[in-house]
Amino acid sequence: MADRLKLEVLFQRLILIGLCGFVLTSPWSVAGAGGAIILSLVGWGGKVIFTEGIRWIRSPLDLPILAYLGAQFLSLCFSPYTFNSLKAFRNEWIVLLFFLLVNNLQRERAIDNLLKVLFLVTSLVSIYACWQHFFGWDFYRHHRLEEIGGVFSSTGLFGNRLTYGGYVMVICIFAVVFFLWGEKRWRPLYGSCALLTGLGVVFSDARSSWLGLIGGFLSMAIVKGKKVSLVMIAGLTILGTVVIFTQDSVKDRILAGFNPEVRGTGTRLRLWQTSLLMLKDHPFLGIGIGNFRKSFDKYKVPGYYTSTCHPHNDLLNVGVNAGLLGMLAFLWIWWAFWRASLQGYRNTSHPIFLGGFSSSVAFFLASFFQCYYTDAEDGMLLWFVFGLVMAFYGKQMEQAG
Secondary structure (H helix, E strand, O other): OHHHHHHHHHHHHHHHHHHHHHHHHOOOOHHHHHHHHHHHHHHHHHHHHHHHOOOOOOOOOHHHHHHHHHHHHHHHHOOOOHHHHHHHHHHHHHHHHHHHHHHHOOOHHHHHHHHHHHHHHHHHHHHHHHHHHHHOEEOOOOEEOOEEOOEEOOOOOOOOHHHHHHHHHHHHHHHHHHHHHOOHHHHHHHHHHHHHHHHHHHHOOOHHHHHHHHHHHHHHHHHHOHHHHHHHHHHHHHHHHHHHHHOHHHHHHHHHOOOOOOHHHHHHHHHHHHHHHHHHHOOOOOOOOOOHHHHHHHHOOOOOOOOOOOOOOHHHHHHHHHHHHHHHHHHHHHHHHHHHHHHHHHHHOOHHHHHHHHHHHHHHHHOOOOOOOOOHHHHHHHHHHHHHHHHHHHHHHHHHO
């Protein structure tokens, strides 16, 4: 018995070390974050095999996730390019991060500490991103950044400004929620993180992240009530006006978003039209996961494209890959998470539920203009948020029961 307890402690520590490694590396290294997750999964596997066996903690997202993976698997089975779809399906392994967190985070303190470390590391990366905005050089990858209106699009330590913008958008909303309604003694950390990541979102020049950030803040205000809504709307209006009139690059990017003749905007419109044609021909199971590029020439809407790697819309991407079955299952995941988060917040008023709800609303809105879910760095962060919030939800429901 004593040896079994020692093994359980050892494997639990391995899980926590891996999760600490994830929050330390996630804001700057996808390889480091992936390796840290694998380390935690090894610890979980060891705990299951050598100590307690399978002890599954149910969550509101279990059935939606299984339905989504089932739709993807069906798409794979009927795919005209089976090997290609199999390679794409392999990327869904990251969903294991969700189940890892729900089944192994046993203490509220561990959840809080993981968030604090994530806020700290992301803040440090955002300081570098702010420097990039004015000086235009990426020391990490040794190249000059894209210039817009006399300043530069920040990428942080990622390789793409859209990836960076989507990542810090989620962290910014979480940090704002904890700054306003979290522990007072940690407000300097939360406030600094909110400011730096907010600047990171603006300086990334990612319009989808700007839209997501606004939507996330508004959803937060609606949950908190009329008074907070009015203050939030006034604050966003004032802040937005200041940014637009002091940052010509922001104003230019906003205006370009309404002009279909601009290459990026026109590309998105044509990609959406192309995707709808694919979905019309393959409504139930899609064209097969990972086959967008292979089917693109057949359905291509005429015009110029700056990119043809995906539909630049997560929901359409799922629909193209796995049809309406996949789309419905994908939407079910979001709905189940939002419902559970709001229930948890009504019962406890803990900021983690409000942060999870508002940041996921932001992610969902932003993903209508960019495939953030399939972007490894952002996809990992999304499942981390889902898992962290549902782990906390499980502890609260356990105490209430």
